[in-house]
Amino acid sequence: MIELRAVRKSYGSAIALDGLSMHVPEKAVYGLVGPAGSGKSSVMELLAGLSRPDEGEILVDGLREGSERRRWKRRIGYMPDFSGLYPEMRLSEYLEFFSACYDIPRARARQRIGILLDQVGLRGKEFQRLDGLSRGMRQKLSLARALLHDPKILVLDEPLKDLDPGNRYELRQILSELSSEGKTILLSSEMLTSISEICTDIGIIERGRMALEGKLSEVLRKIDASNPILILVEGSITKTMQILKQDPNVKSIGIREQELMILYEGSEGEEAELLRRLVSSGIMVRSFHRERGNLELLFLQLTGELRERRITGHEAESDLSKG
Structure with missing residues (x-):
C-alpha cells in the first residue's frame, strides 16, 4: 500500500x-x-x-x-x-x-x-x-x-x-x-x-x-525469544545449577533466593528438553518460563536512548566461562 x-x-x-x-x-x-x-x-x-x-x-x-x-x-x-x-x-x-x-x-x-x-x-x-x-x-x-x-x-x-x-x-x-x-x-x-x-x-x-x-506480533515473539528464562525450584539449587552448567545453550545464570534466571540461546524444543532433564533428575520445578518481552525497552535500545540493559534484583550472576 x-x-x-x-x-x-x-x-x-x-x-x-x-x-x-x-x-x-x-x-x-x-x-x-x-x-x-x-x-x-x-x-x-x-x-x-x-x-x-x-x-x-x-x-x-x-x-x-x-x-x-x-x-x-x-x-x-x-x-x-x-x-x-x-x-x-x-x-x-x-x-x-x-x-x-x-x-x-x-x-x-x-x-x-x-x-x-x-x-x-x-x-x-x-x-x-x-x-x-x-x-x-x-x-x-x-x-x-x-x-x-x-x-x-x-x-x-x-x-x-x-x-x-x-x-x-x-x-x-x-x-x-x-x-x-x-x-x-x-x-x-x-x-x-x-x-x-x-x-x-x-x-x-x-x-x-x-x-x-x-508485524507487531512477530516483533514481540522475537523479543520474548531473546529474554531470560526464569526457573523457580524447591530445596537446594546446587544440583539445579550443575545441570544448567552442562547445557551449552545456557550462557549465564543469575540467582535470587530460590529463583534462577538463565540467558538461554536454544530453541523451544531444547527449552522443553532442559525442563525434562531437570524434572527427571529429581528437581522440584515450581515454574519455568520466558520473561515477557518489553517493547518499550527494545525501542530505547534501538534508538540509542538506553545503551545497556540492566536486570536488577538479582544478587549474583555466575560467569560460566570461569566454571
Whole structure:
C-alpha cells in the first residue's frame, strides 16, 4: 500500500532521511516510532506531497511520486503535527471550506460533515469558534478534515501528542473504528506505549534509517525469544545449577533466593528438553518460563536512548566461562 525505497531527504546540510526503506501493508495500522529529530515528520510530509525526495522511490497504492502525484494525493488524508486552524472560523465553516478545496458538492459535503462530526464526537459543536477548542477537540477536528474526501489512507503525524488520557483513549477508539472500516493508517509517535495497543505493524526509525520493522506480533515473539528464562525450584539449587552448567545453550545464570534466571540461546524444543532433564533428575520445578518481552525497552535500545540493559534484583550472576 505504501512503499519507500532507499529514500534520502536533506534540508541544507542536515540529513533527515538516510536511505530509508519501509513498507506499510494494506489495511494495516502502522506505527512509525522514533525520538524527536529521527525523521518521522519528513516521512509524513513526503507522503502528503508537501516535499519531494532527493533520492529513492515512493509508491502509494501502486502510484509513483511524480507523474501520478495528483491521483496519489487524493488517496491520502493527512493530519500534520500542528492544528493549522483559522481561529475566527466556526467549526462547521472550517469543514465546509476544506470540502470546497476537495471539490465536494455542497449537498454531499453537508452530509459528509454530519457523518464525520458524529464519528469524531463533535456533534453539537458546529457553531463553536476554533480559538475556543481544547487540544483534544482540535485533534478530532483535524482528523475529521483529513477524512472529508474519504481517503483510503490516513497519514497522521503525532495525533496523540499532548492529549490527556481521556482524549488519547477516545482518539485511539476512533482510529480502531476507521481501521475496521478498511482504512490503512500510518501514525507517528515519540512514545511507543501510546500507540502499541492499536498497531498491527511497527517501524522504529533512528537518524533517518529504519532500525526495526515488522508485524507487531512477530516483533514481540522475537523479543520474548531473546529474554531470560526464569526457573523457580524447591530445596537446594546446587544440583539445579550443575545441570544448567552442562547445557551449552545456557550462557549465564543469575540467582535470587530460590529463583534462577538463565540467558538461554536454544530453541523451544531444547527449552522443553532442559525442563525434562531437570524434572527427571529429581528437581522440584515450581515454574519455568520466558520473561515477557518489553517493547518499550527494545525501542530505547534501538534508538540509542538506553545503551545497556540492566536486570536488577538479582544478587549474583555466575560467569560460566570461569566454571
